[in-house]
């Protein structure tokens with residue numbers, strides 16, 4: 001079914017009824033060339049440390065099939081789906097400051113595009129291989145700009161990503177640490193990027209109407225959080241830290257379903273307890289996510305096994321969940337939620353699951369305050 005509805009850009013949260021969405025693509029995706037921010041070692045999957053190249057053809061084919069199937073499921077429900085246009089991601093890219101031997105791809109649109117109300121903001125990104133990724137979304141953004149006179153098209157300042165942006169030899173140092181030392185570093189949130197310039201990935205932001213929760217992470221720094229606070233000055237921005245080994249992107253850590261109901265990750269202790277206070281003070285119920293059916297990471301996958309939480313809410317009573325994740329499906333059903341099972345574990349090595357794989361264009365709803373009782377100093 002082709003949805004010919006008028007283009008409207010608007011989305012204030014993660015749960016209002018979804019009408020229009022972007023779904024990423026796996027075509028041309030790369031295991032990216034090394035860069036200061038990226039350390040990949042997939043020796044047993046054919047990519048030992050330092051090597052890089054196109055993702056294996058048969059993996060791309062399977063991912064394309066699952067992504068297309070997911071897009072079809074959404075379209076059958078009357079949701080308009082757009083797709084990015086892949087570039088030649090195998091090409092080297094450069095700026096006056098650096099040269100990077102390859103790009104990454106355009107699978108997780110959630111990392112790049114942040115929709116807040118009638119605005120879509122292109123994130124800074126903090127990996128050199130992802131510096132130009134916004135170009136894959138320009139064809140659709142240009143179209144929205146032509147079709148919706150109210151669409152506000154924004155881009156955050158492009159970062160330099162010079163050597164000064166990264167702590168020197170961070171990954172090398174991390175690799176040599178004991179578990180105890182890693183735990184201390186995690187406790188201190190002593191992550192890779194410096195504060196010389198604002199940096200954030202869009203997936204470190206979770207939208208709850210007037211409140212935007214932003215994770216301090218391997219890809220989002222304080223300067224970036226400050227930039228977001230200034231930019232979204234009508235919102236309340238809450239900085240959140242979790243004790244996770246190398247956190248990046250909050251959409252498998254704190255995931256709202258609808259007003260008053262949120263899923264939290266039991267393996268990631270919160271280092272900013274005021275977030276729990278805020279939820280409690282406003283009568284939000286917390287579901288502690290059940291364990292994933294995965295016992296180890298999928299091949300070539302740099303995400304954790306918590307992608308059972310990385311689901312896409314289609315409306316406050318309907319959620320797309322990875323089809324094999326029975327414990328999560330049962331947990332949501334217990335809360336009266338209708339689950340749409342979507343096979344997706346052949347996609348996750350391209351950057352994430354169902355939430356990552358999408359970016360909101362239109363959810364029917366308005367800006368609301370879901371946390372009238374604020375917590376001081378948060």
Ligand code: ARG
Pocket residue numbers: 108110111203247248249250251252302303304305306307351352353355356
């Ligand atoms: N850091 C998350 C985890 O490994 C992965 C989330 C991926 N999210 C995304 N938007 N690409 O659990």
